[in-house]
Amino acid sequence: MKLTKEEEDILSGKQGKAKAQALDFIIQLGEAFGAERLVDIVYCHYPAEMAIYRGNVEDAVEYAETGAKVSVPTTSSTLCCDLEKPEITGCPAQLVDLQSQIEPAHRKMGILETFTCTPQHLGFIPPFGSYTALVESSAIIYYNSVLGVRTNRGGLLTRHSAVCGKYPLMGYLLDENRKGTHWFKVEISRERLISEDAWSALGFYIGKIAGSGVPVIEGVNTHQQEFLLVLGATLATAGSVTLFHIPGVTPEARTVEEAFQGQLPEHKYIIKDEDLDSVYETLTNISAGDPIDFVTLGCPHYTLPLLQKAAALLDGKKTAPGVRFWICTNRMTRKQAEYSGIVEVIEKSGAKVVCDTCPVESHMRQSTCREFGMKVPNVAAMVCNSGKMLRYVGDLIGCKTALTNMENCIRSAVEGKFVTK
């Protein structure tokens, strides 16, 4: 691999041992996949280091002790509990204590403790075409597709990119890997695609077909960030999609031809209402009227306008006894929502505004409870408007599931049973 003078200096240790080691790892990663050179990254979203994975926090604390510091603006992904208000999710003290060690470690390294899956909502939006190193599949696909900010699916070496500020020029950083591979035409009635659950179902259906490809989705036209966010989240859940294009909406696809870089595939998948229905059937295994005990909104983490909407729907209502209701968001959004009186309205209803985490990343996982010798919180059924959340909770929390819109989620929480209107 061709290195610049600056990179050679870093590698020789002129900027410290930790940075030299980090760069060495990134060079090896590039060489493994035939990258010709490295590029400067302008932003990094750092892996979670969650207490639910044994050794993960300890490893991060140890790494911070080496003196390693990030060299680009770096935010951090979700944790297993709400560190500011751990009592609201009922996370056991042993996990909270372990998890809280991550804050001083991150500060030492210069990482901003955002603890969210949606750093874009906090204003971390580098210019179009810039290079980044990110973790969290729903953020990765949003940055690539909606913002045109280039990143691969980061893994264990994202840490080292943050420290040396470099990444190999490969994968989705290259123009040729950003062209569409699968062509979808959406012929779903327009009045259906008006809520997050519907966009989430659409992403789920396409993701299963597109796999690790780059879907080009024709026939939809939204510029609402929340819809594009949940669409991407399920594309990356049902498949491992890292980039999608919507001609006329996303920035690298003004036309279908541009999305495919002039090489249109022969086959076009047509998506109809019944295809969307099939996703609801896959992700719903309870019937209307069945008892439920967990309602979740905010996967990925909610924006302020959606918290505002949830508060308006919950105003003056009470959640049914025995129902957990988490609305997940990030710290800054909760602060703003507290300032705007939104949190107070939501909490009066019995619902919780939860930060830093979400049900699948929390102590609610059965395997986590067993590993740490904790009582398994028996959840019978969850109602949620996110296909991503429901795809995982069935296995990880071991509950039944139902996909529906925000209004029905709130009605279900209030009545303590699955309500569909």
Added chain:
Amino acid sequence: MKTYKVRKVVRGNCHAPVLLFPASFSFLGDVDLETAEILVDTGNCKGENLAGKIFVFMETKGSSGGALVLQTLKNIGKAPAALVSVHAPDFNLVEGAILNEIPYASGIDAGFFNDVSNGKMAVLNLDEEKLTIQ
């Protein structure tokens, strides 16, 4: 003595017995995290141990947690000595191999599975991109 050409993915050299897995392998689920024993009954491999072996497999499959599995095996002193795959390297596993300093090669001829038996000593030389059976 027979030599096979490989492509260097993650640097390193070693001298160790080979362990053959003539199928796709999932590091998450197909290997015991405490003993490093193979848990699946593919190619008569069930019960064979990855620790200290040059592990030759077709390709990886399954969860991206594979890198964490490699890390766990390394932490308990039961990591494979090297990884050699027939097909293209898996991104996530490469990261795990780099971090844990486990040599990784790809592109070995699938005929290797017919030519060589488990336990044969081999030298993996990634400076010269070759695997030599002794």
